[in-house]
Amino acid sequence: MDDLETQWTAVARDAYAQRAEDLIAEIRRHVEATLRRKGRQAERQDYFESVQRLGSAAKAFNDAEFDWCGSSPLALEYVDEDDAWDEADEIEDDEAKAVFSLLGRWDYHITDVEAVIAAGRAAYLTAWPGDTEEDARIRVQDVASAAAEIMHTHGFSKLHGTAGLEPDRDITAFVMHDGEDDDAFHADPFAIVRGDTDF
Incomplete structure (x- = not known):
């Protein structure tokens, strides 16, 4: 189904609300787990797995909002245009x-x-x-x-x-x-x- 066909539909609205709840829950879980860290090497694997789950939840939320109303609220891979030009100048x-x-x-x-x-x-x-x-x-x-x-x-x-x-x-x-x-x-x-x- 084309993205435009999902916008402003009840299905997309319900999916968006669910993805929002999922992201909120994942943020809370990640914060609680991170607050328990003590800086030990043994914690690293669990931490990186938590980061991956948080990133997946954020992407799912972004996709769901786009399906609902055509917007992407989280700049997950945002690059400032001025910074991009500065970087290009440095490369030259x-x-x-x-x-x-x-x-x-x-x-x-x-x-x-x-x-x-x-x-x-x-x-x-x-x-x-x-x-x-x-x-x-x-x-x-x-x-x-x-x-x-x-x-x-x-x-x-x-x-x-x-x-x-x-x-x-x-x-x-x-x-x-x-x-x-x-x-x-x-x-x-x-x-x-x-x-x-x-x-």
Whole structure:
């Protein structure tokens, strides 16, 4: 059925009223759940699931109001026009400038997985002293997440002295290029050195 055919109908009106009640209930549930949070890692999954349910309820409400009267009250993906122009100007300025990038690779032999994980959890608790051992176990479950927490808390150089990691080799590349937009950067940040780059 075409959207225009639903507008100002009793069915659309009733559906809109129901979606409004659903959204109000979802907001209350989300707020109550969020007020109970204590900042623990174990809460994150439930929180993000709650955010997803809230977003779905908001979208359903938006769609129902459009079906009822042709309006969309919630700017769920709103972008201010002035901000869009400012962003476009910034992109043009960035494109006009050459970009210098430093890229590197550092290899480590893993000699003791548990030692690295323990160091990562200790680093996490140093950065977040109000968190618990359980939070640290949830946050750091492997060597990669341990290394991330060590670097976050102590800096990259700390990896060289981490128990369970033995430095092997490293290489750096200095690259001049024309830059790329944010989408291309996030899709493949190392595309600038793929193919014919000579290290």
